[in-house]
Amino acid sequence: MEPAAIFLLALLWDFLLGEPPARLHPVVWFGSIAGLLDRRWKRKGPVPDFLAGTFTTLIVVAFALALSLIPFYLPFPLNYTLAVYFLKSSFAVRSLYEHVARTVTESIEEKRKAVSMIVSRDVRNLDEAHLNSAAIESLAENLNDSVVAPLFYFLLFGLPGALVYRAVNTLDAMLGYRNERYEFFGKFSARLDDLLNFVPARLTVLLYLPFGGGKVLRHYRLARFKINSDKPISAMSAVLGVWLEKPGLYRFPGRTPRNDDIKRALEFYLIVVGEWVAIVLVLLMLGAIPCLSP
Template sequence: MDALIVFALALLWDLLLGEPPVLAHPVVWFGKLAGLIDFRYKRRSPALDFLAGTVTGLLVVAFAFLLSILPFFVPYPLNYLLAVYFLKSSFAVRSLHEHVARTITGDVEEKRKAVSMIVSRDVSKLDEPHLNSAAIESLAENLNDSVVAPLFYFILFGLPGALVYRAINTLDAMLGYRNERYEYFGKFSARLDDVLNFIPARLTVLLYLPLGGRNVFRYYRLAKFKINSDKPIAVMSAVLGVWLEKPGVYRFPGRAPRDKDIKRALRVYWIVVAEWVVILSLLLATEVCPCLSP
């Protein structure tokens, strides 16, 4: 039952307090370590860049693993406090809601500014429906990356699984771009993130079934643009009945998304989160995963 206690306290922390201070956040540490190497390494050739990027990824993963096992080497009750702190750092329920909720505004420029904080695409020329779409897409994709996936790996491998996943997902967000600088340097991180998200992305799709029924599967079959990231976006589009589009990459059918649809998406988000929390709690309470026992 210890894993259930750690999970319950981490979730309570998230809902009541949100994210830890920036300088004390493990995800920020992962990013600083990767960014330091990225900044200092001068690109040379595809093979050397790939090797350097692989070493960077492995160093960050090793750092995350070492952090995750610290609770096993400290006395009670510090071991519990560290475990709760690190597990909380691996997922983000409240902050994801808060970031997306800021995009609900009638002022297009304020909306543009808020959307630019949660997506990597250039939003400077997006019209209001595409800004709304970007906000909903970010919510749907990060529901997998920031909630379902880290806790999926917590179930499988305990705290090391959750924190290592978070490190790899951070690496992908920083280095996993198809451009001249990161095409080879970020390839290891991007492909590893693809592998780790393959099952969670499809599990996230299943969590939408009570809300969208067979329409979920119909939209899922339309999601052929990306390995993982477009799957949760497609089924959010199915449930809301709005089009979601990243110009030049994908588009799922429906009517134009409006402010009220972002509000609806947030309600859907909380329902899916609640489903996932119930499933996790039952699995942990019945000790289906003995690897989590101390």
Template structure:
């Protein structure tokens, strides 16, 4: 029951208070380690770049693991406080809603600025429909990355699983690009993130089934563009009935996404989050998963 207590308090923290201060946020620390290595490592041959990227990933994952085991060595009640704080840092329910909600503005420039804060693509040339699409896509993809996946690994491996996943996801977000700078340096992180997200991405799809199994499965079969990230996007497109497109990469069919569809997507988001919270709570309460968060 210790894991359930930690999860309950971490969830309350998230819903009531949101994210910890940036200077005290473990995910920010992961990013600073990655940024430090990235800025100082001079690119060389593909093999050396790949090796350097793998070493970077090892350093960040090791740091995350060491952070995650601190509660095991702390006295009560500090052990519980640390566990709650670190688990909360691995997922983000409220802040994801807040970031996406800011994109619902009717002001074109404000919308463009808000969307640029949650996607990595260049939003400068996107029209209003593609800005709406980008916002909904980000919500769908991050529902997996920021909610479902970290708690999935918490269920399996306790706090070390949740924080390690978050470290790998941060590595991929910063280094996992197909360009001259990161093609080899970020390849190890990208492939590791693919491996860790393979099951959670498909689990996220299953959580959409109560909202319309037929259309969800139809769009899921259309998601053949990426290993994982297009799966949650495809099923969000299915449930909303709108097209979602990253030009040059993928497009899922439907009507044109409007500003109101972002609000609808947020309602869908909370339904999926509620389902997942209930499932996680039941599994922790019954100790039906090999969670080692004790």
């Protein structure tokens, strides 16, 4: 199968149609499998919980890998159709834009509701500036998780790379919490997600360099709070010139973020996505994928 054609058709699907129905979305399938195993496992202590969580991760990853190999055994045009569908399911350009765009409102309650849909933090007591910050942070972080990283692994390993990355990232979002229930059960998936995002998170920062240069690098040096997720956030803070803060965890310097800054963040998002799409397309056309078949 021609990878550049698959990529362009998946991108066209994303722009025109957005996300597939939830019941048919591979990410929902990954979450359903993980949720089932999570509910069935009664917590028994650090070591058993860690092993059970590792087993859960491996099961979901194996399922994602099996899904990704199906197109290679189908005749034309079913092989292309399913490959395009699965690749589209691994990234989300349009839906991320739309979710963040809904936070641009003068109504504090509407903003609070929209922000609560895209972040895991408690937004009930956040003021308008911190709600604006949370929306921009989510956009910056998910630019990596939902666009740059899955296509990075598509470049390296083809469709299996993209779907396996998406499976691991989904598991981290579900299980990667530092609380009593998931401290050990979610540890393996969280560390695996850290490993897979190490290069893409820094690559995302590089994509901002044409717009912020030295300021992006200065902000990047301040990003010492998380292994990966604060790196793209630091770059977005730099190019916008606004402070971005998760209270008690990190704060990047700048002026107070406003509604208009969310709009500007969305503009930078589209520009950076355009950069990355162009790079991916060129590399695909040059035959940069070493593994596209079983």
